[in-house]
Amino acid sequence: SSAGTVTNILAGTITSVLGATITAGTLTSAGTVTNLLDGTITSVLGATITAGTLTSAGTVTNLLDGTITSVLGATITAGTLTSAGTVTNLLDGTITSVLGATITAGTLTSAGTVTNLLDGTITSVL
Structure with a gap:
């Protein structure tokens, strides 16, 4: 909470996670949030993947910049943003072979600028 800069909280690879809840963090009143989840998530079964909840943030960049x-x-939520100044590349990656998933790139309320909310590729979603 009330952090100046948060960088690379989870900058790695998550593979074969069974029944896991993956939360990259909850940030409130942050100045700058960069690369919150900048990695690769592969073969996640029954997981809830939450890239973070952001409130009153100044700048949010590359919240989920991976594959x-x-x-x-799975339920994939890239974040809930309220009263944000600038939101860029919220989900800038590739989603492949998602079965029975709920994919939410974010809920934005009273935002100044929203750019590239879902700038990626979605393939074989059933």
Whole structure:
């Protein structure tokens, strides 16, 4: 909370996570948030992937800048943003073979600028 700069909270690779809840963080009144989840998530079964909840943030960049592959029965939420100044590349990646998933790139309320909310590729979504 009330952080100046948060960088690379989870900058890695998550593979074969079964029944996991993956939360990259909850940030409130942050100055700058960069690369919150800048990695690759592969073969996640029954997982809830939450890239973060951001409130009254100044700048949010690359919240989920990675690749999500073979997610079964997952809820993927890139974040909920309220009263944000600038939101850029919220979900700038590739989503492949998502079965029974709920994919939410974000809920934005009273935002100044929203750019590239979902700037990626979605393939084979059933």
